[in-house]
Amino acid sequence: MDQVARFVLDNANAFEDKLCELLRIASVSADSKYHGEVRRAADWVADLFRSMGLATETIPTIGQPLVYAESPPVPGKPVVLVYGHYDVQPPDPLAEWTSPPFEPTKRNGNIYARGATDDKGQMITHLLSTMSWLKTVGQLPIQIKFLIEGEEECGSEGIYDYLTKPGVKEKLAADVVVISDTSQFGPGRPAITYGLRGIAYYELKLQGPKQDLHSGTFGGGVTNPAKALAFMMNALTDESGRVQVPGFYDDVLPVTERERDELAKLPFSEAAFAKQLGVAALSGEEGYTTLERRWCRPSFDINGLTSGYQGEGAKTVLPAKASAKFSFRLVPNQDPTKITPALEAFLKSKCPAGIQMELVDMHGAPGCVTSLESPFVAAAAKAIEHGFGTPPVFIREGGSIPIVTRFAQLLGADTLLLGWGLDDDNTHSPNEKFCLADFHRGILASSHLWNELASL
Amino acid sequence: MDQVARFVLDNANAFEDKLCELLRIASVSADSKYHGEVRRAADWVADLFRSMGLATETIPTIGQPLVYAESPPVPGKPVVLVYGHYDVQPPDPLAEWTSPPFEPTKRNGNIYARGATDDKGQMITHLLSTMSWLKTVGQLPIQIKFLIEGEEECGSEGIYDYLTKPGVKEKLAADVVVISDTSQFGPGRPAITYGLRGIAYYELKLQGPKQDLHSGTFGGGVTNPAKALAFMMNALTDESGRVQVPGFYDDVLPVTERERDELAKLPFSEAAFAKQLGVAALSGEEGYTTLERRWCRPSFDINGLTSGYQGEGAKTVLPAKASAKFSFRLVPNQDPTKITPALEAFLKSKCPAGIQMELVDMHGAPGCVTSLESPFVAAAAKAIEHGFGTPPVFIREGGSIPIVTRFAQLLGADTLLLGWGLDDDNTHSPNEKFCLADFHRGILASSHLWNELASL
Numbered sequence: 013m014d015q016v017a018r019f020v021l022d023n024a025n026a027f028e029d030k031l032c033e034l035l036r037i038a039s040v041s042a043d044s045k046y047h048g049e050v051r052r053a054a055d056w057v058a059d060l061f062r063s064m065g066l067a068t069e070t071i072p073t074i075g076q077p078l079v080y081a082e083s084p085p086v087p088g089k090p091v092v093l094v095y096g097h098y099d100v101q102p103p104d105p106l107a108e109w110t111s112p113p114f115e116p117t118k119r120n121g122n123i124y125a126r127g128a129t130d131d132k133g134q135m136i137t138h139l140l141s142t143m144s145w146l147k148t149v150g151q152l153p154i155q156i157k158f159l160i161e162g163e164e165e166c167g168s169e170g171i172y173d174y175l176t177k178p179g180v181k182e183k184l185a186a187d188v189v190v191i192s193d194t195s196q197f198g199p200g201r202p203a204i205t206y207g208l209r210g211i212a213y214y215e216l217k218l219q220g221p222k223q224d225l226h227s228g229t230f231g232g233g234v235t236n237p238a239k240a241l242a243f244m245m246n247a248l249t250d251e252s253g254r255v256q257v258p259g260f261y262d263d264v265l266p267v268t269e270r271e272r273d274e275l276a277k278l279p280f281s282e283a284a285f286a287k288q289l290g291v292a293a294l295s296g297e298e299g300y301t302t303l304e305r306r307w308c309r310p311s312f313d314i315n316g317l318t319s320g321y322q323g324e325g326a327k328t329v330l331p332a333k334a335s336a337k338f339s340f341r342l343v344p345n346q347d348p349t350k351i352t353p354a355l356e357a358f359l360k361s362k363c364p365a366g367i368q369m370e371l372v373d374m375h376g377a378p379g380c381v382t383s384l385e386s387p388f389v390a391a392a393a394k395a396i397e398h399g400f401g402t403p404p405v406f407i408r409e410g411g412s413i414p415i416v417t418r419f420a421q422l423l424g425a426d427t428l429l430l431g432w433g434l435d436d437d438n439t440h441s442p443n444e445k446f447c448l449a450d451f452h453r454g455i456l457a458s459s460h461l462w463n464e465l466a467s468l
Numbered sequence: 469m470d471q472v473a474r475f476v477l478d479n480a481n482a483f484e485d486k487l488c489e490l491l492r493i494a495s496v497s498a499d500s501k502y503h504g505e506v507r508r509a510a511d512w513v514a515d516l517f518r519s520m521g522l523a524t525e526t527i528p529t530i531g532q533p534l535v536y537a538e539s540p541p542v543p544g545k546p547v548v549l550v551y552g553h554y555d556v557q558p559p560d561p562l563a564e565w566t567s568p569p570f571e572p573t574k575r576n577g578n579i580y581a582r583g584a585t586d587d588k589g590q591m592i593t594h595l596l597s598t599m600s601w602l603k604t605v606g607q608l609p610i611q612i613k614f615l616i617e618g619e620e621e622c623g624s625e626g627i628y629d630y631l632t633k634p635g636v637k638e639k640l641a642a643d644v645v646v647i648s649d650t651s652q653f654g655p656g657r658p659a660i661t662y663g664l665r666g667i668a669y670y671e672l673k674l675q676g677p678k679q680d681l682h683s684g685t686f687g688g689g690v691t692n693p694a695k696a697l698a699f700m701m702n703a704l705t706d707e708s709g710r711v712q713v714p715g716f717y718d719d720v721l722p723v724t725e726r727e728r729d730e731l732a733k734l735p736f737s738e739a740a741f742a743k744q745l746g747v748a749a750l751s752g753e754e755g756y757t758t759l760e761r762r763w764c765r766p767s768f769d770i771n772g773l774t775s776g777y778q779g780e781g782a783k784t785v786l787p788a789k790a791s792a793k794f795s796f797r798l799v800p801n802q803d804p805t806k807i808t809p810a811l812e813a814f815l816k817s818k819c820p821a822g823i824q825m826e827l828v829d830m831h832g833a834p835g836c837v838t839s840l841e842s843p844f845v846a847a848a849a850k851a852i853e854h855g856f857g858t859p860p861v862f863i864r865e866g867g868s869i870p871i872v873t874r875f876a877q878l879l880g881a882d883t884l885l886l887g888w889g890l891d892d893d894n895t896h897s898p899n900e901k902f903c904l905a906d907f908h909r910g911i912l913a914s915s916h917l918w919n920e921l922a923s924l
Contacts, residue, residue, distance in 0.1 A: 238773050243698075316783070341683070
């Protein structure tokens with residue numbers, strides 16, 4: 013391992029040059045006029061794999077090609093699947109870039125370019141760590157499979173379709189999935205994101221009278237669908253925010269003491285967070301901290317409300333219709349397909365006389381979590397400590413990353429989200445950047461990760 | 469009185485001719501290209517008053533002129549103020565009229581023209597009854613003051629401004645205001661509308677975080693203003709629809725036993741009403757019938773809801789803002805200016821932590837009611853029985869007619885809303901009509917009304 017680490021340190025300039033080569037390719041997947049560049053980026057990644065001697069394929073899809081590469085099996089050792097993407101967001105608005113988006117430029121210890129952190133700069137750390145092993149030791153201590161896609165910024169249609177094909181599950185079979193496409197908790201605080209929430213998103217449509225009525229002539233005698241909507245939306249939670257749908261919490265994986273301890277250790281100020289959001293006070297489920305509420309507990313939010321007159325001034329209308337878009341964030345092991353019928357029955361039981369309701373199930377995805385007790389988490393933590401000189405913090409994310417859930421479902425593997433970026437990296441904005449020190453720490457951490465996983 | 473009644477019967481054709489003269493004038497107040505015709509209608513009405521020998525004035529206003537006329541005082545007898553309007557709604561869409569809107573045409577016992585029932589045909593019944601008295605008896609048994617405006621269909625700015633002028637209150641002083649601009653309860657069922665509801669209309673604006681947030685990353689940890697809105701709107705009433713604002717019902721004038729009896733006698737089918745509205749069931753305040761709920765009891769309605777994402781599909785947004793337009797219908801003696809501060813205090817007490825609220829008071833007007841025990845109501849009922857051959861039913865209206873409330877406030881007089889029209893008269897629509905038999909019955913009833921009021 014020492015010679016691998018030395019190689020990483022000695023080749024810092026060469027690695028930065030490699031990164032710059034990739035960043036110069038304007039692989040904007042959302043805009044067809046860049047699609048030649050998208051293909052060129054796929055070829056560049058495939059060439060890098062081939063230059064390391066890995067078995068490499070460019071897999072056509074219904075969209076942009078996938079680049080797949082794998083090292084030889086190592087019996088008795090874990091198999092890792094590394095996922096990343098070689099496409100980038102559009103660079104607009106161009107005028108706001110200090111240096112051109114596809115001319116990578118080093119300033120203040122950062123490299124500035126579209127894709128610097130999302131995801132070329134992070135993804136390539138795992139390729140360069142692998143190269144470091146192969147150039148020194150000559151082989152990897154575990155089997156690594158790489159699957160790098162080119163449509164992450166525009167819907168990932170190609171990879172989703174590919175994952176449904178026969179034989180793919182077996183081809184990609186792995187014990188752990190490694191993805192570096194997230195952020196550290198803060199500068200100098202590398203993080204392992206070990207859980208994501210799922211989602212169940214609905215629209216409730218209520219119909220009262222067959223047409224809008226005059227609220228003077230009819231008000232008080234007929235059920236107002238906007239009032240019914242307020243009643244039904246309000247019925248979904250109690251005042252502390254606890255969801256009232258029967259069985260909703262039955263499958264919730266509780267937060268462990270270890271997790272609560274780890275979360276409590278994070279330098280997170282509720283007062284500073286409230287100030288950042290511009291609110292006088294935070295709120296949420298009784299008995300949980302703000303981070304627990306956002307990351308580890310299910311939640312209910314109304315995403316949109318529509319009814320009656322929304323223009324200027326007053327209109328004395330008793331609306332015929334009212335509707336709400338709303339969603340639950342789910343935690344492991346909640347199943348959106350179990351929640352929908354319970355929700356529908358609950359809402360029907362609350363639907364006032366004189367109102368017809370329709371519940372539209374818009375989309376659902378389960379959450380996923382890797383146990384903090386997982387040996388893979390322990391291995392990643394050790395690797396990060398080697399790479400960054402400080403142990404990682406353990407965080408979760410309140411949103412969903414659909415491809416992670418998809419891999420978890422398909423492969424049954426744990427997932428390690430190892431973010432080398434920072435929250436202020438301007439992903440999806442002008443002047444995207446990546447801290448070069450973190451780039452090198454990421455390569456070193458990744459080199460150690462292969463070693464730590466082999467030691468399990 | 470017999471000779472007056474005979475005159476009314478003998479002059480049916482002449483009265484219809486008079487009506488047709490007025491209906492031929494295209495006095496559309498909302499459209500400036502018709503404003504010459506609006507002035508011509510004012511002149512026509514003034515000329516009719518002058519032809520009867522009444523003291524007549526055309527009063528300029530900030531808008532269209534008012535036509536005022538009065539007969540001499542009759543000491544010891546009530547003074548009546550008759551209000552009506554000589555302007556009409558626009559006739560569009562013209563193509564849907566069977567006969568042209570300003571060429572009055574008789575078909576099926578009706579006269580078809582814009583303004584036939586709203587309000588030229590109804591208003592003129594009181595002028596023609598007065599003419600009948602003057603042409604036969606030579607004088608009226610009471611003093612009648614007429615105030616006929618020309619902007620009822622476009623906001624009545626002129627008359628509202630006029631009513632604030634010094635001396636106007638004294639000039640218009642009357643014991644009872646008579647208005648025929650409403651409908652019978654049904655064909656052959658003349659009605660006295662003896663009460664109107666008032667209104668208090670608000671907008672509640674809630675602000676949560678200073679900008680829209682990602683509902684995954686933040687959901688569960690910060691108060692969602694759309695949820696707060698559902699909670700606060702729901703808190704305004706209990707499940708039976710009873711308003712929860714402290715003191716809201718304190719000043720409510722209860723429905724009397726006499727009123728309940730009269731309302732119960734009306735041929736009103738809740739099942740047919742529900743079917744007409746297209747709802748499976750009606751709802752409302754416990755202990756009251758649908759007509760009582762709509763006419764005699766205060767009500768609460770949400771008139772509009774706005775928050776977050778309202779387009780197609782799903783957006784995982786935790787909205788920064790949510791707002792509702794809502795209103796209470798008030799009954800006599802509720803005072804909107806007392807309700808606003810109680811409402812604001814109530815909503816503040818319900819406003820969740822992390823939400824800033826703003827309550828906008830959009831407009832308010834009290835309701836008004838004339839006691840069924842009023843001698844003027846009894847006199848009108850007798851007059852209607854003479855004119856229509858059947859006693860009237862006693863109804864109220866759930867909406868507000870602002871000018872009625874204004875007269876009640878200014879003059880402290882009872883109001884008699886004597887509707888000769890029918891609900892299917894197509895007011896504000898193509899093919900507006902007025903039943904000619906009801907036109908003649910209205911003139912006869914009006915003639916008797918002056919006599920009955922004199923007998924009090």
